[in-house]
Amino acid sequence: MSLDLYVDVxxxxxxxxxxxxxxLGGHSMGGVVAQEFYFRYPKEVSALILCATGGRMRxxxxxxxxxxxxxxVYLNNLGKGTFYRKxxxxxxxxxxxxxxxxxxxxxxxxxxICDAFDTxxxxxxxxxxxxxxxxxxxxxxxxxxxxxxxxKIKNSELNIxxxxxxxxxxxxxxxxxxxxxxxIDNHL
Numbered sequence: 001m002s003l004d005l006y007v008d009v010x011x012x013x014x015x016x017x018x019x020x021x022x023x024l025g026g027h028s029m030g031g032v033v034a035q036e037f038y039f040r041y042p043k044e045v046s047a048l049i050l051c052a053t054g055g056r057m058r059x060x061x062x063x064x065x066x067x068x069x070x071x072x073v074y075l076n077n078l079g080k081g082t083f084y085r086k087x088x089x090x091x092x093x094x095x096x097x098x099x100x101x102x103x104x105x106x107x108x109x110x111x112x113i114c115d116a117f118d119t120x121x122x123x124x125x126x127x128x129x130x131x132x133x134x135x136x137x138x139x140x141x142x143x144x145x146x147x148x149x150x151x152k153i154k155n156s157e158l159n160i161x162x163x164x165x166x167x168x169x170x171x172x173x174x175x176x177x178x179x180x181x182x183x184i185d186n187h188l
Contacts (some may be wrong), residue, residue: 003033003113003116006033006113007033007040010024010033011037014044022045022047023046023184024037024038024047025048025131026050026051026053027052027053027168027169028051028052028053028140028141029053029057029113029114031053031054032053032117034048034049034053035048035053035119036119038126038128039119045128046128047128047129047183047187048130048131049131049133049180050131050132050149051133051134051169052135052138052140052141052166052167052168053141053145054148054149055118055122055123056118056119056120057114057117057141059111059112059114063111064111064112067104067107067108067111068108071100071107074104075096075099075100078092078095079095079096081139081140082095082140082167083165083167084135084136084163084165084171086163087165091167094170095167095170123148123149123152123153124152124153124154126152126153127155128155129156129183129187129188130149130156131157131159131179131180131183132149132156132157133146133159133161133168133169133176133180134146134158134161134168135161135164135166135167135171135172136160136164137163137164137165138164138166138168139165140165140166157183159179161175161176161179
């Protein structure tokens with residue numbers, strides 16, 4: 001598992017699909033992959049959608065310490081650290097159930113990839129339309145990460161979704177979808 005592998009998988013998928021225009025989007029670590037793909041292949045990307053992500057993604061040691069010894073501890077805390085406090089229990093339970101299907105080693109390595117990621121010095125070179133989405137109460141990738149993108153990327157649109165945390169697309173799917181649809185209509 002490596003960032004190179006994830007980018008290569010995206011590259012091969014795009015080569016297979018051969019889209020006329022490529023709007024590449026990602027949430028959290030997916031945003032890391034989208035950014036890295038853009039920096040490697042900027043001419044292939046028509047627009048970016050960066051959701052609850054950052055140009056540097058430091059991960060708390062607490063997260064690393066909870067995954068290895070007892071994955072259940074990590075899962076038990078997932079709902080507390082990831083979601084807005086008023087998010088329905090059903091949404092949280094479904095997300096935790098999905099995360100529980102992941103091999104703990106994969107989760108650990110993915111967080112290691114995020115922790116090592118740092119492209120802050122290249123952010124201002126992004127010159128395609130960029131939609132930036134974040135939850136107002138995201139504690140993992142706070143608003144300041146999204147604001148940094150918006151300040152550095154000339155052709156960017158920042159959307160802060162109220163009553164949402166890090167998993168904004170699960171918490172407020174209708175709002176996120178409308179923002180994405182509007183962005184595509186306006187820019188492409």
